[in-house]
Amino acid sequence: PRSYSITLLPGDGIGPEVVSVAKDILSFLILWSAPENLRSFACVSAGIEFCYNEMPMGGAAIDAVGVPLPEETLAAAKQSDAVLLGAIGGYKWDGNEKLLKPETGLLQLRAGLGVFANLRPATVWPQLVDSSTLKKEVAEGVDLIVIRELTGGIYFGEPRGFGTNDKGEDFGFNTEIYSTFEIDRIARVAFEVARKRQSKLCSVDKANVLEASMLWRRRVNEIASEYSDVQLSHMYVDNAAMQLIRDPRQFDTIVTNNIFGDILSDEASIITGSIGMLPSASISGSGPGLFEPIHGSAPDIAGQDKANPLATVLSAAMLLRYGLGEENAARRIEAAVIETLNKGFRTSDIHSSGMVLVGSKRMGEEVLKSV
Amino acid sequence: PRSYSITLLPGDGIGPEVVSVAKDILSFLILWSAPENLRSFACVSAGIEFCYNEMPMGGAAIDAVGVPLPEETLAAAKQSDAVLLGAIGGYKWDGNEKLLKPETGLLQLRAGLGVFANLRPATVWPQLVDSSTLKKEVAEGVDLIVIRELTGGIYFGEPRGFGTNDKGEDFGFNTEIYSTFEIDRIARVAFEVARKRQSKLCSVDKANVLEASMLWRRRVNEIASEYSDVQLSHMYVDNAAMQLIRDPRQFDTIVTNNIFGDILSDEASIITGSIGMLPSASISGSGPGLFEPIHGSAPDIAGQDKANPLATVLSAAMLLRYGLGEENAARRIEAAVIETLNKGFRTSDIHSSGMVLVGSKRMGEEVLKSV
Ligand SMILES: CC(C)[C@H](C(=O)O)[C@@H](O)C(=O)O
Numbered sequence: 070p071r072s073y074s075i076t077l078l079p080g081d082g083i084g085p086e087v088v089s090v091a092k093d094i095l096s097f098l099i100l101w102s103a104p105e106n107l108r109s110f111a112c113v114s115a116g117i118e119f120c121y122n123e124m125p126m127g128g129a130a131i132d133a134v135g136v137p138l139p140e141e142t143l144a145a146a147k148q149s150d151a152v153l154l155g156a157i158g159g160y161k162w163d164g165n166e167k168l169l170k171p172e173t174g175l176l177q178l179r180a181g182l183g184v185f186a187n188l189r190p191a192t193v194w195p196q197l198v199d200s201s202t203l204k205k206e207v208a209e210g211v212d213l214i215v216i217r218e219l220t221g222g223i224y225f226g227e228p229r230g231f232g233t234n235d236k237g238e239d240f241g242f243n244t245e246i247y248s249t250f251e252i253d254r255i256a257r258v259a260f261e262v263a264r265k266r267q268s269k270l271c272s273v274d275k276a277n278v279l280e281a282s283m284l285w286r287r288r289v290n291e292i293a294s295e296y297s298d299v300q301l302s303h304m305y306v307d308n309a310a311m312q313l314i315r316d317p318r319q320f321d322t323i324v325t326n327n328i329f330g331d332i333l334s335d336e337a338s339i340i341t342g343s344i345g346m347l348p349s350a351s352i353s354g355s356g357p358g359l360f361e362p363i364h365g366s367a368p369d370i371a372g373q374d375k376a377n378p379l380a381t382v383l384s385a386a387m388l389l390r391y392g393l394g395e396e397n398a399a400r401r402i403e404a405a406v407i408e409t410l411n412k413g414f415r416t417s418d419i420h421s422s423g424m425v426l427v428g429s430k431r432m433g434e435e436v437l438k439s440v
Numbered sequence: 441p442r443s444y445s446i447t448l449l450p451g452d453g454i455g456p457e458v459v460s461v462a463k464d465i466l467s468f469l470i471l472w473s474a475p476e477n478l479r480s481f482a483c484v485s486a487g488i489e490f491c492y493n494e495m496p497m498g499g500a501a502i503d504a505v506g507v508p509l510p511e512e513t514l515a516a517a518k519q520s521d522a523v524l525l526g527a528i529g530g531y532k533w534d535g536n537e538k539l540l541k542p543e544t545g546l547l548q549l550r551a552g553l554g555v556f557a558n559l560r561p562a563t564v565w566p567q568l569v570d571s572s573t574l575k576k577e578v579a580e581g582v583d584l585i586v587i588r589e590l591t592g593g594i595y596f597g598e599p600r601g602f603g604t605n606d607k608g609e610d611f612g613f614n615t616e617i618y619s620t621f622e623i624d625r626i627a628r629v630a631f632e633v634a635r636k637r638q639s640k641l642c643s644v645d646k647a648n649v650l651e652a653s654m655l656w657r658r659r660v661n662e663i664a665s666e667y668s669d670v671q672l673s674h675m676y677v678d679n680a681a682m683q684l685i686r687d688p689r690q691f692d693t694i695v696t697n698n699i700f701g702d703i704l705s706d707e708a709s710i711i712t713g714s715i716g717m718l719p720s721a722s723i724s725g726s727g728p729g730l731f732e733p734i735h736g737s738a739p740d741i742a743g744q745d746k747a748n749p750l751a752t753v754l755s756a757a758m759l760l761r762y763g764l765g766e767e768n769a770a771r772r773i774e775a776a777v778i779e780t781l782n783k784g785f786r787t788s789d790i791h792s793s794g795m796v797l798v799g800s801k802r803m804g805e806e807v808l809k810s811v
Pocket residue numbers: 172173175176331648649678
C-alpha cells in the first residue's frame with residue numbers, strides 16, 4: 070500500500086471538531102473495502118494508508134507549552150507528507166504580545182514549511198448561490214482561484230519594527246520586498262494552475278506606485294514567455310477589489326502578493342456566500358504542503374457541534390490532490406460533498422428553508438455515506 | 441462678497457468634460473440673482489464670487505510641458521482656496537517611466553498640498569439601488585465614509601527602490617511607515633467626521649502582523665479618549681474586505697492607512713453601483729483642499745459627451761463644504777442633484793428602462809435648472 074504520514078493540527082475554537090470530521094473521512098476513504106473496526110487505528114492498511122500525528126498549535130499550544138508553534142510540532146510537520154490544520158486564534162489570546170499570538174505560530178509554520186504558494190479557490194456552489202449577498206445573476210457560475218504568495222512580502226520583510234524619528238515621534242514600520250526568485254516561482258505555480266483551468270491568469274499589483282510591484286509585473290511578464298498558451302492580464306489591486314464585486318466571472322486564476330492576496334482572497338471567498346465551504350492549499354516546491362479551511366476559529370460556536378466541517382473536508386481533498394498526488398481519492402471526497410449537498414443536508418451557516426439542518430458530526434456522517 | 445480662488449485641473453480623458461459641467465454649476469450658484477451674461481466671466485460678483493485658474497496636470501501636462509505636475513500648477517494650487525480635479529491618466533502614458541506617469545503627478549500634488557485626509561463617502565442613492573451588484577436588501581441604505589490617510593505609509597515611505605541581494609537576485613522594495621504624528625492627525629479627522637455622522641468609527645489595520653499597524657491601533661485607541669462620545673471598533677483589513685460585502689450597513693465611518701484605504705474605498709464605492717456619482721475630498725489641516733470624483737479618466741468614452749458629471753458636481757459640493765465652509769451652497773448643489781435624479785435624468789452608466797438618457801452637458805443643464 071502507498072503509505073502517508075499526516076500531521077493533524079486541530080488548533081483552536083472549532084478547529085478540533087472540523088479536523089475530527091475530516092480525519093474520519095480520510096480514514097474511511099482508504100477503508101472503503103476494509104472492515105469497520107479498523108477505523109479506530111491510527112495506521113491502517115488498504116490500498117493507501119495514513120499514519121496520523123496530532124500536534125498542538127496556536128492558542129492551544131500557547132496554553133499547553135507556552136508558544137504558538139512548539140518545535141516538536143514544526144519538526145513533526147516537516148517530517149510528514151502533508152499537514153491538515155483546523156483553525157487558530159481566539160479572543161483569549163488577542164491581547165498577547167506578538168510572539169505569543171496564535172497568528173504568529175501560523176506565520177512561523179508557513180515559513181518553516183516554506184509553503185510559498187497559497188491556493189484559494191472561490192467557487193459558487195449552485196446549491197448555495199442564494200446565500201451570496203451578490204445578485205444571483207452576478208454570483209452564479211463564479212469559479213476562480215486566488216494564488217497568493219505566502220512566505221514573502223510585507224509579512225516577512227526586514228527591516229521591521231519600531232523607532233523614534235528626529236522630531237521625537239515614535240514610528241512603526243515594515244518592508245514590502247520581493248526578489249526575482251520569489252516572484253518567478255509563484256508566477257510559475259500560477260501559470261501551471263491556470264493552464265489546468267481556463268488558461269486565463271490575472272496578476273494583481275500596484276505597479277503604478279510601488280517598486281516591489283513594478284518588479285513583480287516585469288517578472289510575471291518574463292515568465293509568461295514560458296506559457297504562451299496562457300492569457301495573461303494585469304490589474305491594479307484597487308481595481309481588482311472592485312471588479313471582484315462588479316463582475317467576478319471575469320476571473321479564472323488570480324496571482325498576487327502576500328498582503329494583497331490576504332485581502333482579495335477573503336473578498337473573493339465572501340462573494341461565494343459560503344465561507345464554511347472553502348478549502349485552501351499551501352504548497353512548497355518540495356516538502357509537505359499545508360491544508361486548511363479558510364474560515365477562522367469561530368470561538369463563539371466552538372464545541373457546540375454547529376461548525377460546517379465541509380471546508381476542512383474539502384481541504385483534505387486538496388491535501389490528497391496537491392499534497393499526495395492522489396487525484397482519484399480527492400475526487401471521491403469532492404463528489405461525496407456534492408452528493409450530500411444535493412440530498413439537502415445543511416449546517417446552520419448555509420441553511421435555508423426546505424433543507425435539512427444538521428450539526429458538524431451528522432454532516433460528516435452523511436458525507437461518509439456518500440464516499 | 442466672499443471671494444474664493446479655485447484652481448481647476450481638468451486633466452485627461454473625460455476630466456475636462458466633467459470639470460466644465462461642475463464649473464458651470466459653481467458659477468451659476470453664485471449668480472442665482474445675477475444676469476445670465478455674467479456667466480462668461482472668470483471672476484464674477486454676487487454674494488460669493490469665484491476666481492478660476494485652469495492649469496495643466498497629468499497626461500495633458502506631460503504632453504504640453506513634459507512633466508505630470510508642472511511647478512506652476514502646484515504653485516497655483518497652493519495659492520488658491522481650493523482645487524477641483526477632473527481625472528488623470530490613460531493608455532497613452534501607461535508605459536512611461538515612473539516620473540513621467542500621470543499618477544506620479546497626482547501623488548506629487550497630494551504631497552505638495554499636504555492633504556493627508558482623504559474623505560470618500562459611499563452612499564447608495566435610493567434612485568439607483570438597482571444598479572448595485574449586491575442584492576437590494578443588502579445595498580439599500582448604505583451610507584458610509586472611508587477616511588483614508590493620503591500622504592504617508594507605503595506610498596511615500598523611504599527607503600524604496602531596487603537592489604540586488606547576496607544571491608545575485610534583483611529585488612524591489614517599499615517601506616510602510618507611520619509616525620504617531622501622522623496617525624494622531626488622521627485619527628482626529630476621523631473622529632470629528634464620525635461625530636457629525638452616526639458616531640461609529642471602525643479603524644481598519646493588520647495589527648496581527650504589521651508593526652506599522654500595531655502602532656496605528658495603539659494611537660487610535662489613545663486618541664479615542666478625546667472622543668468618548670464616538671463608538672470605536674477595530675477590524676483587520678481582510679475581514680473588512682469581507683464585511684463590506686457581507687453587510688455594508690454595519691459601517692458608518694471607516695479610517696485606515698493609505699494602501700488599505702486605496703483598496704477598501706474602491707471596494708466600498710463599487711457596492712453603491714454608481715461610481716459615476718461618487719465625490720471625494722482631500723484635506724490638510726490648513727491649506728487648500730483637493731476635490732475630485734473617484735472615477736478614472738475613462739479614455740474610451742472621452743470627448744463623446746457620455747460621462748456622468750455628477751461625481752464632479754458633488755465634488756464641487758464637497759469643495760464648498762469642506763474647502764470653503766460654504767455649507768448652504770453645498771446643500772443647494774446636492775439638493776439639485778437629487779431633484780435631477782428624481783426627475784428621471786440618467787447618463788448611460790446609471791441608465792435603466794423608463795429613465796431619460798442624457799449626455800454630460802444635458803445632465804449639467806438639468807442640474808442647473810434645479811440649483
Ligand atoms: C491570521 C493571519 C495572520 C492570516 C494572514 O494574514 O495571513 C489570515 O488572515 C490568513 O489569511 O490566513
